[in-house]
Amino acid sequence: MTQPILVTGGAGYIGSHTCVALIESGHTPLVLDNLCNSSSESLERVRRISGVRPGFVEGDVRDAALLDRVLAEQRPQAVIHFAGLKAVGESVQQPLEYYDNNVGGTVTLLQAMQRAGLRNLIFSSSATVYGDPASVPIREDFPRSATNPYGRSKLMIEDVLGDLYRADPAWRIARLRYFNPVGAHPSGLIGEDPRGVPNNLLPYITQVAVGRLSRLRIFGGDWPTPDGTGVRDFIHVMDLAEGHVAALRHLLAHEGMFTVNLGTGQGCSVLQMVQAFERCCGRGLPYEIVQRRAGDIAECWADPAQAQRLLNWKAVRDLDTICADAWRWQQANPAGYA
Helix, strand or coil, X not given: CCXXXXXXXXXXXXXXXXXXXXXXXXXXXXXXXXXXXCCCHHXXXXXXXXXXXXXXXXXXXXXXXXXXHHHHHHCCCEEEECCCCCCHHHHHHCHHHHHHHXXXXXXXXXXXXXXXXXXXXXXXXXXXXXXXXXXXXXXXXXXXXXXXXXXXXXXXXXXXXXXXXXXXXXXXXXEEEECEEECCCCCCCCCCCCCCCCCCHHHHHHHHHCCCCCCEEEECCCCCCCCCCXXXXXXXXXXXXXXXXXXXXXXXXXXXXXXXXXXXXXXXXXXXXXXXXXXXXXXXXXXXXXXXXXXXXXXXXXXXXXXXXXXXXXXXXXXXXXXXXXXXXXXXXXCCCC
């Protein structure tokens, strides 16, 4: 029996796609999720895609007794840590929730791993740790800062992991800085299912296209960019999922801690994404340009060279694939997993 990989937050958007990629590469995912922002239906869909239903424990990473029990009974080989809150605007409104969930939850998890003698961790970090970058593309050695509590929680966790590794070099730690995950599995069975009005661009676009929302709101048309809208590095969620498998392979074979960007290396503006989606669904989408959001920045895209060099990984799916897969998911699941 192979040792499982514990995937915290594994029923969520990136977690469920990573479970598929893990199964396809011969691993056995075991999901721990409190379902506060996800649905266990995603794991049933993972079974339909892969033929394997991931093991599932409903629970919170802040529950030390539960973690001790799961780690003792299941003896996982490594932990991929997705569990956390992730809405920038909400973090500005509810900073204590974010520090408790994201930072507190991670510390509780690390303490439980230490008690269990398990020291292999992949952490889901974010390009938000670069703050408002002085230049693009962004390399891993750029200075870090945060423009909101969500980003600051990721930055704090990165520092906790750095301190932990320096204190005990037996830890093997991957800090993966994601850019903008988008799209869905090509089956249309799993995808992004945000609660309420989406915080992210592509689910907002797809919900307008499917008739759930009346029009798209674009935050700021006066950014210092070619078309005035923000520029981001949109990476297909299956490319991102495969990046985790590549990171796991590297982690299990090499000692040490490493930090890599997971992005495409290409900047795409909000309007370019809207136009790509209009081509995909065959009609125009109503949108309005409104005020900029607090905490937003003009441009953000990755230099992904380090991930290619270290992990032999790069993003391969293009913008048209992203739009087609997102649209297939939204049409097949107009109300998400509900």
